[in-house]
Amino acid sequence: EQFFTTFGVDDSALDELSFTQRSSDGLESTNHSRIDPELEDMERLVASHLADLLEFARNLYLHLGDVELPHGAKNPIRLLSTTTPKDIVASDEWQPWQPATSGPSTPVSPKGSTNLDDAVATENGGFGGTDYDADQGTTTTGQESSERLVEGAFESAEIYESKYLELSRAISMYFRNCGKPRLASRLQAEIAEILIRNGDYAEATGILLPISNVCGINRWDRCHFWRLFRLACCQRKTGKVASYLNTLTQCFGPHLTPDVAPVKVSEMLHADFEAVVSVPKVSGYRLGIASFVETELDVAPTSGGKSSMLLNFVRKKFLKSLCKVGEEITLDLKVASYLPKTVNLNALQIVVVALSTFEDKFTSKLPVTEEDASEVLNLESPVTVEPGINTFKFRWMPLATGMFMLSTVQLQLQEATFHYDSVLIRRPLMGIEVQPSKPTQSLELNPLFLIPGQLQQVRVTFHPGKDIVEEGVLELYCSDGLEVIPPGEDPDDGNWTQSCEYALPTCKAGEPVVIITSAKSSQVLSIEDKLGLRSDESQQQEEMSNRYGEASVQTLQAKLSTRYRHELDTNPAATSTTDTYMTTVLEAMVTTLDKPALTVDSCDILEFGDNNVLVQVGLHCNTPVPFSIKEWHPKMQGVKVERGGDMNEHLFEHAISEGEQLTFGFHCTYTDTTGGLVDSDDEAATLLVVLQDEFGKTFNQVLPLNLDSIYDRMRKDDEPAAVVAELACSKMEGLVGAPVTLTFTVDASRLAKPKNYTQYDEIILLYELCCDETSWITGGKVQGVHVWSKRDSSLRLEFVGIPVDAGVLKNFPKLSIKFKSIHGSSNSEHSLPPIAVHMKNPPESFKSLSFVNQMALACSSD
Known part of the structure; x- marks a missing residue:
């Protein structure tokens, strides 16, 4: 105390x-x-x-x-x-x-x-x-x-x-x-x-x-x-x-x-x-992790492998497995039971939740429930759990894309349910990234090609394959010179455009959709043509290339964007949303032939008799698919096909394929009185060939024919004769009054004997040098005569020119040549055809220098 x-x-x-x-x-x-x-x-x-x-x-x-x-x-x-x-x-x-x-x-x-x-x-x-x-x-x-x-x-x-x-x-x-x-x-x-x-x-x-x-x-x-x-x-x-x-x-x-x-x-x-x-x-309580059972979850290897990332909002490592939509995934769950006896679970579940939902729940400090789950994986009950380690396999086939978290393992033992939240376990978080599966859709355009200059029906066939297509947009694009009519509209309405869109309806797996439209092509104009900058020479070359079939390639492109689900996704409301639909883009293209269906390889003319010719036309087939020849019609102005002269009856309904050669032959006669009527392009010689495809549609091919040799013969009597002359100066600059040697080289090889000449008459040419006396004074043999023959068809003329004006002289002496009339005949110079002198590579200018000083000596006359 x-x-x-x-x-x-x-x-x-x-x-x-x-x-x-x-x-x-x-x-x-x-x-x-x-x-x-x-x-x-x-x-x-x-x-x-x-x-x-x-x-x-x-x-x-x-x-x-x-x-x-x-x-x-x-x-x-x-x-x-x-x-x-x-x-x-x-x-x-x-x-x-x-x-x-x-x-x-x-x-x-x-x-x-x-x-x-x-x-x-x-x-x-x-x-x-x-x-x-x-x-x-x-x-x-x-x-x-x-x-x-x-x-x-x-x-x-x-x-x-x-x-x-x-x-x-x-x-x-x-x-x-x-x-x-x-x-x-x-x-x-x-x-x-x-x-x-x-x-x-x-x-x-x-x-x-x-x-x-x-x-x-x-x-x-x-x-x-x-x-x-x-x-x-x-x-x-x-x-x-x-x-x-x-x-x-x-x-x-x-x-x-x-x-x-x-x-x-x-x-x-x-x-x-x-x-x-x-x-x-x-049953009314949410039971958390209990020590009597430990769980360990793992994902079997998938097609995409594994990768890891850090989830900042939980500060834990996130180990994700990559797979495709429709790929079966195996989840291995190890359950270690420390109970002394065997128990039978009413349910063993894995709650799979979207990563975004998991983040929202975690930041809100709320538990993940089955209502938040994207998928709840179950095993058939009862699930027997023996004392010790038990291994269970879950199989899941994801049908929607996205990032998913294996959030919770749930063990239901009679009325009690224990929730093993992965975020509370000292292991990396497990998840699955579901990527879009490879689409089985395809897009097809028919015909395989378009014929230049033709109006053709185009069939766009969409095959959904095994996918369930919820929606899609078809876009059609045309290159320059090609136009398309929007699907479902009449071509006669004239609503032609170079691009259009079409909404694709919902497509079930295995049910193709056919969309029909029409396309037409026209001549493609270059930028120079549109601006009017094309020179006559380049335009002539372009016309010649098109004449022999070297046409520009035009394209019709189809682009289809679809949103689709996997074929096993029979309940889209439970698995997919508009945000989780898979998307793909399909493209197809059809082009016009780089050449017409038929091109002219050759056009040979064989003369026999008086005004009789044999016209042989060689054609080349450029179509990838076979066509048959329905009919043909030659049109040659001034050249007439003789009765019975069409030697091509065996080609009627003949099927031709790519690379095949055809030869048409016509026996014709011509007269020399129509030479002046063949200058118009609209009246050029053509061969119309009507082709028919396997569906019975016909295509007209208008092929140009080169009959220049005949037309040249018709026109040559009315055309002036021509020679080519080339002028050369001994020097390109000099003093005023200093002589300069001028040399003309004349090529008269294309000169023909005038019609008024007989076969015994010699062709005598008269030449004369003319100049502007304010610039030049010429000397030498400025006039003369030359006897022309086929063996001696060229001549060389030399003159002396004296510049009389200071400065840059762009005018040079010119050469004039004409036929000399034959004495004793009825020909006169006025009835003979003129001769045109074409200058080849004339000098641009001559620099004439004036005197700057002069020295002289004066002396008396004595």
């Missing part, structure tokens, strides 16, 4: 202290928003000293109980360490748990909550996972004097035990405050055993709940299991389902082996576990 008086704690001293309350897991809570570190250290030191003093007092009080209690009364505290608790010794105490006889049935979940932790906190009056405060009694606050502690304490065992509980509660509080949770939990466990012996299971539960995991954190497995077992003993008496289920799930785990947890005890707890999960009341 003197000891407690000497070392008692004064009430005023305790009032000056503000102890920091600490829970068993090391978290701190205080009434102060800010704590001075020095004051906190002082409080911890004071609490440590007080705890040591009171611990010494407790041991002394325990020793006094052995000697001061009335005769025959045993120390009740000593009995705890020497005897086994009666509640686990009596054979009738541990009966299978029955919800109907296990205590009051009260609501256990707070309003609006389905979380088991909230239910546990409510059932235990707010204990939850926090320490059981020492202010439950009157001695834990330190406000009573030490004399009251020992006053009447030894009158009976009951009073002694009550005083001991008050002292132990105060000591445990100070141990927690000074950072010694293990010492505090040891005393609290002793307090709980006393309460259990006295039948106060509710208060014992409140003490054991916060200290049950202290030994587990420090890996004191045997002690940990013992405290879990004692907690279970209390909770099975209170009838609070949520609390008891929470404890039972912790009684099995990888560290609670048979060496730690006796088999018989584990089997008893397992029996209670199966009884508790069968209560319908537990």
Whole structure:
């Protein structure tokens, strides 16, 4: 008694202290928003000293109980360490748990909550996972004097035990405050055993709940299991389902082996576990990860392999497997059961959720539910789980694109469902990136080619293949010179355009869609033609190239953009949205032939007799598909096909293919009176050939014929004769008055004998050099005669030219040539055809320099 008086704690001293309350897991809570570190250290030191003093007092009080209690009364505290608790010794105490006889049935979940932790906190009056405060009694606050502690304490065992509980509660509080949770939990466990012996299971539960995991954190497995077992003993008496289920799930785990947890005890707890999960009341709670089962999820190799990325919003690694839509994926789930017996699960599920949905749920701090899932993978029930490692295979065929998270593994055991959220497991997050599958669609354009200058029907055939096409847009583009009519419109309406669009209807798998339109081609004009910059020479070359079939290539392009689903996606409302539809772009093209269907390879003319010719036309077929010849019509102005002169009857309905050569022959006559009528392009000689394709459509091919040799013969009598002359100067600059040699080289090889000449007359040419006397003075033989013959058809004439004007002279002397009339005949110079002199490469200019100084010598006439 003197000891407690000497070392008692004064009430005023305790009032000056503000102890920091600490829970068993090391978290701190205080009434102060800010704590001075020095004051906190002082409080911890004071609490440590007080705890040591009171611990010494407790041991002394325990020793006094052995000697001061009335005769025959045993120390009740000593009995705890020497005897086994009666509640686990009596054979009738541990009966299978029955919800109907296990205590009051009260609501256990707070309003609006389905979380088991909230239910546990409510059932235990707010204990939850926090320490059981020492202010439950009157001695834990330190406000009573030490004399009251020992006053009447030894009158009976009951009073002694009550005083001991008050002292132990105060000591445990100070141990927690000074950072010694293990010492505090040891005393609290002793307090709980006393309460259990006295039948106060509710208060014992409140003490054991916060200290049950202290030994587990420090890996004191045997002690940990013992405290879990004692907690279970209390909770099975209170009838609070949520609390008891929470404890039972912790009684099995990888560290609670048979060496730690006796088999018989584990089997008893397992029996209670199966009884508790069968209560319908537990179905309303979302049960989280439990230690009695561990799960490990893996994805079998896929076609796209694997890759990883960091999810910043959870700060965890995300390991994703790549696959295609419609590809079957195998998920391997390993379930390690630490229950002593086999259990049959009502359902084993994997919740697959879109990554965007998972992020929204995580940032909102809400759990992922089946309503959020894109897919819930199930195994046929019942699923048998043996003690140890069990491997299960899930198969999933994704039918929508996107990034998916393997969010949760759900185990339903009777009425209880345990959710193993991947974000709470210390492993990388698993996911699947579903990429679009290879489309089976195709686009086809018919015919295979377009014939230049023709109006043709075009068939656009879309084959959806095995895909289900929800929508699509067909776009038609034409190159310059090609036009198309929008599908569904009449070509006679004239709504021709170079581009148009067509909305594709919904297409089922295997049902092709045919779209019919028309296209026509016209001559392609170059930029020079459009701007009027084409020279006569280049235009003539272009006409010649087109004349022999070298046409420009025109193209009709079809582009189809579709949104489609996989053929196995029979329920699009459940699997796909407009955002997850797969898309593809198909293209097809048809071109006009780079040459007409038929081109002229040759056009030979053989003369025989008087004005009789044989016209042979060689044609080349350029079409990739066969055509047949329906009819043909030659049109040659001034040339007439004789009766029976068409020698091509065997070509009627003859099928021709690409690369084949055809020869048409016509016996014709011509006259020389139509030479002046063949100058118009509209009257050029042509051969019209009508071709027919396999569908019976005909195409007109108008082919130009080169009959120039005949027309030249008709025109040559009316055309003037011509020679080519080339002028060369001995120098291109000189002084005024300085002579310059001018040389004309004349080529008269194309000169023909005039019609008025007889075959015995010689061709005599008269030449004369003419010039502008303001620029040049010419000398030499400026006039003369030359006898022309086929052997001597060229002549060389040299003259002397003297520039008389200073500056740049662009006018040069010109040469004039004409036929000389023959004496004694009726020919006169006026009846002979003129001769045109064409200058070839004439000099551009002559630089005439004036005198700048002059030297002279004067002398007398003498």
